[in-house]
Amino acid sequence: NRAVFFAGPGGGSSDVQWYFSQVKGAMDDDVAEADIISTVEFNHSGELLATGDKGGRVVIFQQEPESKNQAQCRGEYNVYSTFQSHEPEFDYLKSLEIEEKINKIRWLPQKNAAQFLLSTNDKTIKLWKISERDKRAEGYNLKEEDGRYRDPNSVTTLRVPVLRPMDLMVEASPRRVFANAHTYHINSISVNSDHETYLSADDLRINLWHLEITDRSFNIVDIKPANMEELTEVITAAEFHPNQCNTFVYSSSKGTIRLCDMRASALCDRHTKLFEEPEDPNNRSFFSEIISSISDVKFSHSGRYMMTRDYLSVKVWDLNMETRPVETYQVHEYLRSKLCSLYENDCIFDKFECCWNGNDSVVMTGSYNNFFRMFDRGYRQDMTFEASRENSKPQSVLKPRKVSTGGKRKKDEISVDSLDFNKKILHTAWHPLDNIIAVATINNLYIFENKMN
């Protein structure tokens, strides 16, 4: 029974205080590559929080029930299940190694006692069932307790096995493997509101699957040109509409978003709507194409809006207006003059994600120096916070941070040249019903929450 906590400021305004709650992960500065977090996702109730990493593992945290002693103190998230989702593979035909890195995790809505999630690497999607076992059958007739089979001749009486309680065991088992449908690298998966189908998108194609059927999928978008020399854009993200099961969107490297209706035709190559903002000619540079590439697209919970993230900004679009976004938020505009260096060190290719809070009043995204930003759409306020071990005392307040862009640097401000570009927050998630956020640095997961007054 979870109360909805956020009546009032949604979390992005200065009236709301954010507090450090927990941090997960190793404390060493020496980061093992396999531990790099590559995706973070709350389930539909917010009770479970899943992370995927570069080593192909999935770690699921579960929120403890609120303690009766400390009223209004939310439960902690503790490890619930850990399993190896994907292993590295080798494609012998193409002489290519397939990375085991988990690109995305998406939860299915809960239908019974078990939980289901989809996890994907570059080529293969897997459906995992996570179930609890807290009872064990004892007293078999043909087996000993340790599992060895008894000699049938030694059985003289029959008994009915009984269920006895045991320590809780959480099991993850792969129920479906959806393979061999993508030539290019999968960047997105999205579960449909019909709870029966889902889509997977790679650089050039989007496929529609039925959750029960693994040996075939329908191709619904194909932007591969007949001649690869004519390639000018790729698909960067795709998502189903939250309540219209016939509608989905996909974003491109050219900064456009296409909305497609699956009722219109089997192959949705012709979009129903095209969302594009004309480029500002004053901002033209060598890197214009790179920074306009969209790295993430997310529908609002209401389904009325969608949000896109490109390198420097977050844009909120009204699905009824294709010509320009209704809101644009600059995440780190001070980087515009640094694009050349960011190109040299490859940071300009970083793919930042973005997320909505539960009632769509606040949007959040990450930046460098382990900063993350919140934009309150209603109160027109933005906040910058830092996820760091230094600010990790239990229940310590998160102090707003500021990057100084002008010549004079005020106290407590940090200059652009002091920013650590190796510390980046690419993945953030917001609890669907509460003001709890999960923020992933390179190899740590921070959980912050706000307080009720």
Next chain:
Amino acid sequence: MDRGTMECAVDAQSLISISLMKIHNSRTQRGGIKLHKNLLVSYVLRNARQVYIKEKYAEIYRMQQYEEVMTVCNEIQELNPLDPEPEDAEEEDLEVAALSCCAPLQDGGGKEPETSFYRSCCMETPGSPCDPFAGNGSHCNKTTVLDLDTHVVTTVENRYLHQDCCCSAPQCAPVPDSPVRKRKGDFGCCASDLEEVSDFSASRKRVRREECTDPNYTDTSNISNLISIFGSGFSGLLSRQADLEQICSKQALASLGAWTRAIVAF
């Protein structure tokens, strides 16, 4: 192209070499070639190349004007400079103009490699033994394309010229692959240096790059050889002015195709 907004001293030439290095390195990256990243790099390549060609064009225009003026200068010097003829006043102006034109060329400074590159182009006027149209460039005009869907490998021959191939024959081996292999050694040292830079500091990075400077690394002919591998035509630089304008615009349109071909080739 507003380059004033960029803080670090980026010029088209270094962007081209950085981009080519990224594409080259992507061949050995784990997980296979990332189509999205290579496409974005090809856009930077295209943009840098357009600026590079424009700059070259402008320079050639200036140099051709200079050459015309120098020709006049020489003619003037044959006359008696002390003979105060009224018509000479105009020629003296030309001489002064010519002398002022000479100055920038002599203090090449940082543009030294570029100037020598240009000179090699300029001196090989039609009639030189190294005639690019003779088909000597045949060994440099193949591009290999791999279609990731059908797994068909095709080798495309494109008719274009690269004078550097002819003039600097030792650098352009008969086998299309070997220039790439040769370049691997050159890039090897610099690639690891660039990757080691973890702190973001423009000045520090510049220092590292200077330390790493291998005479071959920023050499224009180095770039032009790599570009020849990718099937790009820099032939526009070599012909006359009018042809130059035509070819430049055609090249600009065709350039993106050439660069994406480069992605597929790897």
